[in-house]
Amino acid sequence: MCPEDAITLHRTPSVMSAHPVWTENARRDVFTQARTGAVLLASTGNELHERIIFDNLLLDACQVTNPAIDPLREPIELRTYIGKKPRSVEFEAVGNDIKLKTELSPTLKLEIPVMIAQMSYGALSLEAHEALARAAVMSGTTMGSGEGGLHKKLYPYADHIIVQVASGRFGVHPAYLQAGAAVEIKIGQGAKPGIGGHLPGIKITDEISETRMIPVGTDAISPAPHHDIYSIEDLAQLVNSLKEATRYKKPIFVKIAAVHNVAAISSGVCRAGADAIVIDGFRAGTGATPKVIRDNVGIPIELALAVVDQRLREEGIRNETSLIASGTIRNSGDVAKAIALGADAVKIGTAALIALGCTVCKRCYTGRCAWGITTQDPKLRSRLDPEAGARRVSNLLLAWSIELKEILGAAGINSIESLRGNRDRLRGYGLDHTTLDILGIQPAGR
Amino acid sequence: MRIVANYKHFKVLNEEIQQAIKNGAAQLTLEDVNGQSFIANSLRGKLKIDIYGTPGNDLAMFMDGPKVTVFGNAQDGVGNTMSSGTIVIHGDARDILGHSMRGGKIFVRGDVGYRVGIHMKTYKSNVPIIVAGGCAGDFLGEYMAGGIIIILGLHNAAKKIDLLGDWVATGQHGGAIYVRGEVDDSKLGDGAAQFPMTADDEMIVKKVLTEYCSEFSLSLERVLETEFKKIAPGSLRPYAALYTCE
């Protein structure tokens, strides 16, 4: 991609004869595996399933009978609080004053319901990590540390960073847990549900070794499960343990991949005490994942979100946890649709990297990212200026927040709260009956 | 300072401990402990905590510095993801002891359960150490990336139970396990292998056990009478050939 449009690239025509089933890619994968006997790695998100439900959802607007709101003249509220909300609140009179009697759980204040996803230092360069952290501060939102600890350069931004605790427990220590705005337990991620991760030893440089707290050159292996979590009760134990470690001052998030039984799992996660559940759809991106898992495991975020929101409402525990959706949120339209389907907020990963210059070339796993994002090579890293990068990401979030206000204003709503789970303001276009039923929405025209 | 735990909820008990530390207590004695979880969670600095009774799960999780002594048995998750400090247990302890531990020492007088020392790590001068006086359950030292585990098998002369469970050190890519007695290769998981004890190994074992024996008033000479076997990784990158790019 040439920013000046001065260079045009053309694909070399294939020398293989065309075949509708045995595509060039299918044949190349077989060649590679026949040569190496190894698992194929891939970067970014699912490439097999082109249909995106978000694109078949339509938002509502006001006409005549109820007026639209002009966001340029009237305030429209995007501020979002993530965490447990009380079922009811009690007050007591103290002298002439009124005091809140109900004990509130810690919440996280966001100026825009869009957070930057969990991406580790190690997968990303330090410059990219810093750019995202600074963007989170500038935009009044948060970014995720990813699994792998927090470089000391990022501690000044830690009150806008959600620190992650994953199965490898890399870089996890009391100061790290207490520094973050919240703690996120990673159970799974959309690009690789149910499997762990290996950061190869060759990528463990001096600085990464210091942050992950492992020796230079050894593989950083994240096991598939947390070995202290084999049940919902065990998850509750880790949630409580992290609450103890942060003295009940920070919300504890739990991130899961959207899988077939996601509604029942989320109900368990909520009952385990999670203040927020992050659901990562099957199209979510990653630096490296086995291709077969990326392309074949999990379910779309739109369906997962709808069934989880529905289930938690039916069980009367929707207020006990916030829902955060991620996995290919590409624009403010996707944000609005996710919120109308039941999300409190969304997380963006790939979109934030594209704002930093990523062209989705799908070669993150090589460690040779030309834009200095997913590389540890000092020469390539020097191409990314954290300050300029932070400005670009925060510009993106600013643009989305203006657009979200337009969307809300057009729908005659003056607060994002009123769009949450408001499926009445969504219609499906070209979706089959079952999908509409699962989404809990009407077809367009009805 | 003395705190009676009795039937207090863990949240209440741990808050009392926090307050006592805030008020300057450097030595705490917890009495009548009845399975309360998360005791000594994330505590830092030069504290001493003596526990009478049975502490609950995740004792001293994330702990960074203090010395915790249990005069009794402990449950699951002792020293989970711990950074530094010492834990001494005068009885048995159960599963996932020292999970992802990064530094410090855990000395257990008796047996330990399943999945002990899973994913222990070394970083620079931080070398986590686990010593069990008795036997260990299955999956000992799985994915072990660093540190030292010593299994002594004392009081197991009758060999009523196996010294080690099955699947020892699957995926091990760092650190060492020393076992007092014979180890059958069939017990080892993928990635782990037996190695002869070097002079360095003998020195490490002697140094660690000197401290262990003095903690429990055991005779070091008697413990060292039996020969040790060493289990270590076959490779630092056991999964290097597992993946390909294109």
Ligand code: SF4
């Ligand atoms: S530009 Fe960099 S971050 Fe983006 S897909 Fe390519 S290698 Fe990955």
